[in-house]
Amino acid sequence: MANAIEIKNLVKTYGDFTLSIDSLAIPSGCIMGLIGSNGAGKSTMIKSILNLIRTESGEITVNGVSNKSEASREDVGVVFDEIKFSQVFTAADVRLILKGAYKNWDDDLYRQYIDQFKLPMNKKIKEFSRGMKMKLSLAAALAHHPKLLILDEATSGIDPVVRDEILDLFLEFIQDEQHTILASSHIISDLEKAADYVTFINNGRIVFCEEKDTLMEKYRLVKCGNEELASVNPADIVGKRTNAFGAELLMLTGKVPEGFVSAKAGIEDIMLMMIKNEA
Amino acid sequence: MKGVITKDLLSLKQVALTMSILMMFYLFLGFMSMKNSDGSMSYLSIMALVINVMVPLSCAGYDEQCGWDQFGAALPVSKNQIVACRYLVNLMVMGFTTLVVFVGNMIFMACGGNASGPETYVIPIVLSLFYVAIITPIIYKFGVQKSRIIVIAAMLLPSMLVFALAMLWNGSAEEESSLLDSLDRLASIPVIPAFIMASVIAVAVYVLSLLLSMKIYNHKEL
Numbered sequence: 001m002a003n004a005i006e007i008k009n010l011v012k013t014y015g016d017f018t019l020s021i022d023s024l025a026i027p028s029g030c031i032m033g034l035i036g037s038n039g040a041g042k043s044t045m046i047k048s049i050l051n052l053i054r055t056e057s058g059e060i061t062v063n064g065v066s067n068k069s070e071a072s073r074e075d076v077g078v079v080f081d082e083i084k085f086s087q088v089f090t091a092a093d094v095r096l097i098l099k100g101a102y103k104n105w106d107d108d109l110y111r112q113y114i115d116q117f118k119l120p121m122n123k124k125i126k127e128f129s130r131g132m133k134m135k136l137s138l139a140a141a142l143a144h145h146p147k148l149l150i151l152d153e154a155t156s157g158i159d160p161v162v163r164d165e166i167l168d169l170f171l172e173f174i175q176d177e178q179h180t181i182l183a184s185s186h187i188i189s190d191l192e193k194a195a196d197y198v199t200f201i202n203n204g205r206i207v208f209c210e211e212k213d214t215l216m217e218k219y220r221l222v223k224c225g226n227e228e229l230a231s232v233n234p235a236d237i238v239g240k241r242t243n244a245f246g247a248e249l250l251m252l253t254g255k256v257p258e259g260f261v262s263a264k265a266g267i268e269d270i271m272l273m274m275i276k277n278e279a
Numbered sequence: 280m281k282g283v284i285t286k287d288l289l290s291l292k293q294v295a296l297t298m299s300i301l302m303m304f305y306l307f308l309g310f311m312s313m314k315n316s317d318g319s320m321s322y323l324s325i326m327a328l329v330i331n332v333m334v335p336l337s338c339a340g341y342d343e344q345c346g347w348d349q350f351g352a353a354l355p356v357s358k359n360q361i362v363a364c365r366y367l368v369n370l371m372v373m374g375f376t377t378l379v380v381f382v383g384n385m386i387f388m389a390c391g392g393n394a395s396g397p398e399t400y401v402i403p404i405v406l407s408l409f410y411v412a413i414i415t416p417i418i419y420k421f422g423v424q425k426s427r428i429i430v431i432a433a434m435l436l437p438s439m440l441v442f443a444l445a446m447l448w449n450g451s452a453e454e455e456s457s458l459l460d461s462l463d464r465l466a467s468i469p470v471i472p473a474f475i476m477a478s479v480i481a482v483a484v485y486v487l488s489l490l491l492s493m494k495i496y497n498h499k500e501l
Contacts, residue, residue, distance in 0.1 A: 050353045052501040074355040084350030086341045088293050097289065101282030101354045 002064065004028045004148050004180035005049060010058030012044055019044045019204040021058070026197070028063075028147075029177040031170060033191030033212070034184035035271055036201035042184040045201065046152045049182070050078065063147055074103060077141030081153035083133040085140075087126035091119055094140050102144035113139035117165075131162035138166060142173065149173060151183040155190055163187070167194050188268040200271055207274055212267070219270050220262040222249040232257060239273025250274070280356060283364040290341040291334065291372070298330050302376075306383050313392045320395060323383050324403045327376035331407035332414070334372045336430070338365060339418045348501045362419070362493045366485070369411050373404055401474045408481035410434060412488035419495045 005026040012019045019041040047053045065072040117135035199209040225246040239250035250273035305326040312318035
């Protein structure tokens with residue numbers, strides 16, 4: 001399987017923050033969820049992929065082409081956390097702009113998305129709700145038949161109904177095995193529903209990049225009292241949250257001591273426990 | 280590139296009505312001056328200059344407000360092309376305002392007004408090229424908000440250049456009378472060669488400004 005995105009030896013520094021990725025490959029045909037706390041480096045990584053920022057070092061290819069080439073962006077659709085078109089534009093204006101920007105722009109497909117999302121064609125964007133703005137961004141990002149869709153916090157601040165609609169669209173998009181989605185989000189439940197792989201970034205470094213199902217099988221949440229906690233080998237504890245009565249531990253599935261009560265760990269649990277353990 | 284130019288023109292559509300009203304007003308003022316012996320359409324030419332200079336500020340203002348730069352850089356166009364589009368849009372607007380001034384003058388003359396010389400068209404274009412060439416790289420470097428004061432200061436540069444030339448010619452600017460003499464001597468240069476020289480310099484400065492803006496934009500973190 002070819003890779004939609006390949007990153008090698010990427011380094012980008014902002015003051016005392018450094019994003020450093022030795023190697024990351026995002027296979028074609030999957031949804032890659034990018035998780036991490038604010039300032040962890042998710043947006044910096046996305047900006048690096050889109051060549052919006054100057055990196056100190058590193059090589060990035062998008063669909064096999066260097067990200068520095070304009071051609072690499074012909075097959076990429078991008079949705080940022082805010083709509084990047086002027087508030088005084090209409091959906092019809094957006095169509096005019098992007099029609100002149102992409103070789104593969106498909107007017108019919110754009111109209112189809114506009115109708116599907118029930119968006120007005122001639123109303124100014126400033127009169128749109130946040131959900132409508134995001135839907136317009138998505139229609140704009142998809143109407144030139146991209147192979148790669150990059151979403152930077154695109155679903156934040158949107159109500160669950162619209163988010164669900166958007167997730168359905170992602171799943172429809174990914175039906176084509178040449179299509180790939182890289183989505184950073186704080187709403188981890190969305191990624192749990194849709195993502196095939198999850199990459200966790202913390203303090204500018206990739207903590208893990210794994211298949212979602214494997215990841216969720218890999219760890220267990222263990223609740224134990226103070227006495228039981230004392231009997232656990234500290235080396236087997238991946239993350240720990242203590243309270244007055246005992247602790248909640250994140251442990252590798254095979255390392256859970258016999259007789260301990262454990263439950264499936266969600267992506268959010270894994271992320272939180274690992275961040276606390278690193279702090 | 281077509282998409283980026285379309286975006287700028289759509290942004291300008293928002294201020295087009297205000298600009299049209301202003302031009303109509305100055306067209307009207309020109310006609311009002313017809314009864315004077317020295318009546319002309321010079322007001323309209325000045326308005327054309329003001330509009331030409333407002334264009335890069337307006338376009339950059341709209342872009343900054345919505346964060347277009349990030350989206351623009353994610354399109355299949357190079358950063359150099361994005362900058363070139365802005366300079367092209369500036370020229371398109373200069374062409375349009377000059378056409379309005381030309382039509383205004385034709386009507387003015389047809390109605391019995393004084394015939395206007397080439398300065399009616401050349402001076403606004405040359406000054407527009409100079410001003411736009413100066414302010415555009417500043418806007419790219421500092422953004423619209425931060426560069427407002429610098430832009431106002433930079434607007435004085437062409438006049439300062441004329442004074443500097445006058446001083447160089449005279450060799451000394453200590454005496455006010457000698458400076459005025461020099462300005463008179465500058466004004467006495469034959470009109471056509473002066474216009475040709477100024478136009479060539481303006482175009483050269485505009486091209487240099489384009490290259491400088493490209494360099495700034497390529498180094499900019501979006």
